[in-house]
Amino acid sequence: MTPTDTARAHVDADGVTLEAVFAVTTRGALEVRYRLRNAGSVALAVFDRGDRHAVLTGRQKQGAAGMPYLREEGDGRVTLSHIAQSLPTPAPTVPPTPLVRRVEPGGDLAGEFAFSQWLGDAPDAVRWCLGVAPADAARLLAPEPGDDGEVWRADFSFADAQRLLCTPWFDLAQGVFLRD
Structure with a gap:
């Protein structure tokens, strides 16, 4: 991929910077x-590594970016999200425990994923949101090695404590971010 400035998004929020480059394949x-x-002063938990159930069932490789959640927004728009989810009710036998990477102050995290499982025709526009929260050591459990660093199991309570970093809307047909 050779990104242009119109296919690159930059999101800043309270000491956290997210750079994202979107591209649409020929398929x-x-x-x-x-x-x-x-760039903040506390470690962050970043919720881009999917969930433990997906790893255990072989739908996801340990340490890889997980499959994002899809939410239709109407008007041909879709939000893809890598976020901590609340524990479903009733709780399943094998709960989808969130997996996270821990990013220390001054550190960074790189990742990538591809998505093509639209619910119907491809949407007109898509945005991506990434959940982050202070890495409370009491709520991060059992680190395991991943391809690009340790992956931690996270407490479901992070679903209520995370902050979302969202890109602007991306026009899939034109291959550009829409600016308001």
Whole structure:
């Protein structure tokens, strides 16, 4: 991918910077490459590694960016999200425990994923949101090695404590971010 400035998004929020580059393949898949930089003073939990159930069932490789959640917004728009989810009710036998990477102050995290599982025709526009929260050591459990660093299991309570970093809307047909 050779990104242009119109296919690159920059999101800043309280000491966290997210850079994302979007590209659409000839088959209509959305490819996203990103880098998150922690310029703050506390470690961050970044919720881009999917969930433990997906790893255990072989739908996801340990340490890889997980499959994002899809939410239709109406008017041909879709939000893809890598976020901590609340524990479903009733709780399943094998709960989808969130997996996170920990990013220390001054550190960064790079990742990428591709998405093509639209619910119907490809949407007109898509945005991507990434959940981050202070890495409370009491709520991060059992680190395991991943391809590009340790992956931690996270407490479900992060779903209520995370902050979302969202890109602007991306026009899939034109291959550009829409600016308001």
